Amino acid sequence: MTTTLADAVSRFSPALPLAVAFSGGPDSTALLLACAEKWPGQVSAIHIHHGLQAAADDFERHCQAFCVRIGVPLRVRRVDGRHAAGQSPEDAARRARYQAFDAIALEQGGSQSCSSIALAQHADDQVETLLLALSRGAGLPGLSAMPASWVRAGIVYHRPLLQVSASEIRRWLVSCGASYVQDPSNSDERYTRNRIRARLMPALDASFPQFRDTFTRSAAHAAQAQTLLLELAVQDLALIGTPPLLARLQGLSRARQANVLRHWLNSAHQIVPSASQLAELLDQIAACRTRGHAIRIKVGTGYAERRGPLLHWYNPPVLQ
Numbered sequence: 001m002t003t004t005l006a007d008a009v010s011r012f013s014p015a016l017p018l019a020v021a022f023s024g025g026p027d028s029t030a031l032l033l034a035c036a037e038k039w040p041g042q043v044s045a046i047h048i049h050h051g052l053q054a055a056a057d058d059f060e061r062h063c064q065a066f067c068v069r070i071g072v073p074l075r076v077r078r079v080d081g082r083h084a085a086g087q088s089p090e091d092a093a094r095r096a097r098y099q100a101f102d103a104i105a106l107e108q109g110g111s112q113s114c115s116s117i118a119l120a121q122h123a124d125d126q127v128e129t130l131l132l133a134l135s136r137g138a139g140l141p142g143l144s145a146m147p148a149s150w151v152r153a154g155i156v157y158h159r160p161l162l163q164v165s166a167s168e169i170r171r172w173l174v175s176c177g178a179s180y181v182q183d184p185s186n187s188d189e190r191y192t193r194n195r196i197r198a199r200l201m202p203a204l205d206a207s208f209p210q211f212r213d214t215f216t217r218s219a220a221h222a223a224q225a226q227t228l229l230l231e232l233a234v235q236d237l238a239l240i241g242t243p244p245l246l247a248r249l250q251g252l253s254r255a256r257q258a259n260v261l262r263h264w265l266n267s268a269h270q271i272v273p274s275a276s277q278l279a280e281l282l283d284q285i286a287a288c289r290t291r292g293h294a295i296r297i298k299v300g301t302g303y304a305e306r307r308g309p310l311l312h313w314y315n316p317p318v319l320q
Contacts, residue, residue: 020032027120127211232256261278
């Protein structure tokens, strides 16, 4: 169920010291203020300067002034958030942010060291993520939306506001009299997420007032199912080997083959096959009944290829 910001932060119990990812927007402003009040002297802020818009320097100056005013140390990291051809701008910016967080996680000691990083995504963001995944035909990993916590590069990340609505956060900020900045890119409807926010969310609010709770519950069901599929994939990968033995792979149902192949490609090669690539690979595996049957299929950035009794994946070097 959605809850108040005060209740969400009261239940939040990360390892300290804590860093809050601080953009200067309303959500991260509320999270930073609430955490600094709860753990005085144990909270710092991290601002990522993506360099993607003219207002970015103003955002940084606002964050610096705000943190001085509330007595919270601030670290600013400048990153190159530009996207490559074929990559979404949102994904490029997200990757750049987490690379900056990874670098900070490697820093040890000092007044700004941290054991945990808190991010300010909230209940509306969770619903938008689920709708975005549905619009792209995502499987269970996408439908699971955003986890409340996870570990990366030895740092525990938290999203303590996932059960707090955007409107509740803004009400709380008004009661505090806190200032924040508005990112103009958030209203640019060229981005799918922004169209979802501007058009679908108000319609859902009008037709299904409890949609934040019900959609979040569906995402939780998907996450639980994905956990079970991952456990099964680990067991099946131990059975078929790494790289997989084709004969043992063929002994599994098509659904289990797909599940274990996704896990193998992602865990061993950091590759996520498209639905069409995986379907073609499964068809070739089913047809592979003779010694001379070759398999060589484009999967991700490389190729899945039969080598004797085994299925390999490789990425051929680019010729200069």
